[in-house]
Amino acid sequence: MALRIPLVLALMLAFAAPAAAVQPDEFLPDPVQEQRARDIGRNLRCLVCQNESIDDSDAPLARDLRLLVRERIQQGESNQEVIDFVVARYGEYVLLKPPFKASTYVLWFAPPFFFFIALLAAFLYYRRSRAEEALPEAQPQPLTDAERRRLAALLDNDKAP
Amino acid sequence: MRRILYLLPVLIFLVVAGFFFKGLFMDPSEVPSPLISQPAPDFDLPPLNPEKPGFRTADMQGRVTLVNFFASWCIPCRVEHPLFMELAAQHADEVQLVGISYKDKPEDSLSWLSRLGDPYARIGHDETTRVAIDWGVYGVPETYLVDPQGIIRYKHVGPIDRHTMDNTILPMIRDLSKPVS
Numbered sequence: 001m002a003l004r005i006p007l008v009l010a011l012m013l014a015f016a017a018p019a020a021a022v023q024p025d026e027f028l029p030d031p032v033q034e035q036r037a038r039d040i041g042r043n044l045r046c047l048v049c050q051n052e053s054i055d056d057s058d059a060p061l062a063r064d065l066r067l068l069v070r071e072r073i074q075q076g077e078s079n080q081e082v083i084d085f086v087v088a089r090y091g092e093y094v095l096l097k098p099p100f101k102a103s104t105y106v107l108w109f110a111p112p113f114f115f116f117i118a119l120l121a122a123f124l125y126y127r128r129s130r131a132e133e134a135l136p137e138a139q140p141q142p143l144t145d146a147e148r149r150r151l152a153a154l155l156d157n158d159k160a161p
Numbered sequence: 162m163r164r165i166l167y168l169l170p171v172l173i174f175l176v177v178a179g180f181f182f183k184g185l186f187m188d189p190s191e192v193p194s195p196l197i198s199q200p201a202p203d204f205d206l207p208p209l210n211p212e213k214p215g216f217r218t219a220d221m222q223g224r225v226t227l228v229n230f231f232a233s234w235c236i237p238c239r240v241e242h243p244l245f246m247e248l249a250a251q252h253a254d255e256v257q258l259v260g261i262s263y264k265d266k267p268e269d270s271l272s273w274l275s276r277l278g279d280p281y282a283r284i285g286h287d288e289t290t291r292v293a294i295d296w297g298v299y300g301v302p303e304t305y306l307v308d309p310q311g312i313i314r315y316k317h318v319g320p321i322d323r324h325t326m327d328n329t330i331l332p333m334i335r336d337l338s339k340p341v342s
Contacts, residue, residue, distance in 0.1 A: 050189065050190070060264065061300070064294060089294060089295060090192065090299065093193070
């Protein structure tokens with residue numbers, strides 16, 4: 001029974017939402033609209049702190065943008081329309097998740113590409129090492145007569161003085 | 162064939178290192194604006210100073226305009242301010258210098274200007290910062306050069322220094338004031 005407490009705590013932490021900088025006075029009265037605002041805000045970069053979303057950032061600009069997002073939601077815009085509005089002003093750089101299009105193909109395809117290369121290299125290495133094990137050359141060859149004589153001479157030399 | 166395979170990691174490393182090296186000399190705080198070559202946003206700002214006109218989109222028609230977002234609490238604004246005083250004194254016939262006070266109490270902006278001098282022909286007061294967001298402003302100072310057709314031609318983030326003023330902004334002002342042939 002006592003063992004379950006850490007497990008429950010770990011599960012609670014795993015599913016806990018990170019604390020956002022969204023202030024209570026910004027909340028929309030409609031929880032559905034507020035949730036949409038969170039979904040949008042989580043994916044918009046705060047241009048002041050750059051690696052935080054506008055929902056995570058305490059920068060005044062982030063607050064202005066959160067209010068703007070909520071205002072446009074209340075005006076009846078779709079999530080995509082709100083995002084397009086912000087992108088038109090600040091560029092695609094504000095999207096924390098880059099769009100999938102020609103100029104970002106390298107970004108999206110490079111990781112799977114390098115993973116594939118690594119898999120291929122690992123496979124080739126594995127296959128070659130298996131092949132080498134199977135080869136008769138891998139076994140030690142018996143010494144030739146000339147090698148035997150040379151070895152005997154060297155050993156004799158050692159004993160001599 | 163084998164040789165080339167052995168060289169491949171070195172080549173990949175050199176390409177990646179090349180990009181990183183270039184990145185060392187780039188300013189990550191400078192975000193490219195999608196508004197360059199686009200018409201200036203549509204807005205109508207009330208005047209900050211009751212003795213001077215406010216600022217709206219139509220005020221940019223027919224002449225080159227330099228739009229400067231500033232605030233009294235902004236230290237870099239103080240750094241670039243003497244260059245604007247100079248611009249207003251020497252080039253008022255070539256360019257209309259306009260200020261937009263950003264996230265500031267009107268009385269603070271006004272007292273800042275009365276202490277340091279007011280170089281602006283017009284000053285808009287952006288109480289809600291909505292107009293600043295329409296311009297893509299993410300920090301002050303930011304400065305935009307708008308051509309006589311109302312198209313944004315250039316954006317500068319951060320304080321303008323003498324080098325930028327003499328080598329980028331002034332030549333662009335001269336270029337844009339030429340009648341379109």
